[in-house]
Amino acid sequence: MSTEEPASGRPIAGLSVQNWVHLILAGFVVVVCGCLVVGGLVLSRISDRTTELVDHIQPARSASFQLQNSLLDQETGVRGYALTGDTTFLEPYEEGMRAERERLARLRSLTGDEQPYAGDVERIERAAQQWRTLRAEPLIAAVRENGPTAATSAPIMRSKADFDSLRALYNAQQSHLDDARDTARAELGDTRTTRDWVLVALVVGFVLAVVSLSLLLHRVVGRPLGALTAASDRVRAGAFTEKIDVRGPSDVRAVSEAAEAMRSRLVAELAESQERETLLAEQT
Template identity: 25%
Template sequence: MNKNWTFGRKLAFGFAVSSTFLIAIGVAAYWSIYVLIGTASSVNHTQKVLEHVTALVSQMKDAETGQRGYLLTGDPAYLEPFQAAATGTPTVLAEMRSLTVDNPGQQARIGQAEALVTAKFNELKRTIDLRKSGHADEAMKIVLSGEGKKVMDSLRAVTEQISREERDLLSKREADADATSSSAKMTIVVGTVLCLLFVIAAGFTITRSLTDRLGMAVGHVQSSSAELQAAATQQASGAREQASAMSEISTTISELGVTSRQIAESAQRVAQIAEQTAGAARSGEGTVERGQESIAGIRRQTDLVVSHMLDLGRKSQEIGAVLDIVSELAEQTNILAINATIEASGAGEAGRRFAVVAEEIRKLADRVAASTKGIRIQIDDVRGAVNTTVMATESGAKAVDLGARQFAEVALSFKQISDLVSTTTEAVREIELSTKQQATAADQVRIAVSDVAQTTQETEASSTQTLQTASQLAGLSMDLRRLVHPQAV
């Protein structure tokens, strides 16, 4: 900063630069939030695609289940899942194509899935029509030929490729979101530190500059005071000749003495009130500090709430993983049950194979039970995290109440200060009245001083020197005033 700048300009410069830092930090934070919102939208879009893929596979399984139930029993009620799948599958495929319109690779895979779905429905419809026409054996032969299983395996492979592509996109978008969040945090932290360092440096510089300039002015004042003292010594000889006139002045001085005593009493009252005001201000300062401690407590509680909520999110993800395992086991159990039923219809040697299938079903049931137990454990953990979060939130509320009470005390303290200031104003008015009385006495002093005019001529030379010194003091006073109020000069 320029050394010739006024104190006000230096302060304005410091505030301007600090505000610039704050604006830059705010813009960076806003941009990071905007990018995070966009990334979250992309993640949600990917989740929708994955949900539609799961729905497609599930509907195809329902269709196959309905077909095999009808082939085994001949009951048309088993065809309801088949009919529902036939109606819902085209809608799911259309939504998948709409969601991935910007991804040529996914569009190609969806086309493959459509062809496989059409082929599977053709195979299912053909067997159903044969069963309706009374050719159940031919329908079972088609089922046992493995044609439908090959189509389903191919469809699963295609849907797995679609899911893998979306999961890769999901991982990439989540990584982008983490990177953006980290960048925003770093920008805010670094900007805040730089702003704080600048404010500290500016404060130190301004304080040092003001101290130096005031020090120089005080030095000049001291020099001028020495010259005034020398001039006063020269005027002492003329004071002897003024002794006769001072007798008249003494009476007036007595009146001034009475008035001065009144001023002294008022000043004493002002001093007492000032002490009380200072005490109230100190009390207010202590209250503010306690309020700050309460706010710090609120922040710690808030951080604890955030930590537990993150823990709750992780537990929820683990529950999702366990549910995926349960879904997979349920799917395999269903298929094995249907195959076991088909094998049982053959009787004879096929009965042995039925035993093998039954054993597989038992194993899968064990896995389902184990997964269910894992779900129960995870749910208990989630409940514990939720309870902890509730407790932390209650503690935060208590801290807020404490902070509110502290600031209420601050308001009361400043009310006391206001009352004391009013009393001080009254004392100042009394001082003003006493000053008017002194003005009347000063007129009497002026009459007496006229008798001293002849002696004043003898002190003219020293008065000239005193005037010059006074002019220097006036200039220094202007400098000091310019440091604080440049426009008032």
């Protein structure tokens, strides 16, 4: 705040033109920073939803499909070996067990401890192990010992029934992952819509801020300077008795008061000169 005193002796208070310019520039900086913060938050949310969908949910669904294939390979291999006694059918069974372990580990790394996905993995793993322990391994052992004639339709049907229960657990897992995918897609779509509205709001707000700050600059700086210029021009044109009294920033008022002091002095000196001339004329 300025504390200068003009020729009239009245203190000058308020902001100077430079102060107003700095204030308006600070307003621009605030608007720009606000735009950057809001835009950054929206883009961060979009990035989070996209990362969740691309890096977690979709790979988990793919791993779940591969887990189902590994389980189907095991069931197909056991049934083929039970019916034919051909040991080549045990290759997909053993390969399926190896792939199952890999897919379970992959699913755990993608879903972590989040429910219900972690629970689905645990239930599928227990059910698969139970099916192998109670159905698949005894059936394989019986065929190895007594040949395919030992595998009657009843053990095969019981194995199939237990495996159908395992398939139901897999379907539940896939349903949960599908729901997660749909939710993530919906949130991503909502976030993109929000982004569009935020961008429109930011553009409109920025334009309004620019217009408002321009009007403010004109009002607090441009108008007082224009009034001071007009008053000075009138005095220069001969209107010596018109008082110069301009309101505005402190430095504009300081110039105005200095100009008014100069005008007052000129008017006083002019009046004194005219008085002397009149007195001289009377004496003559």
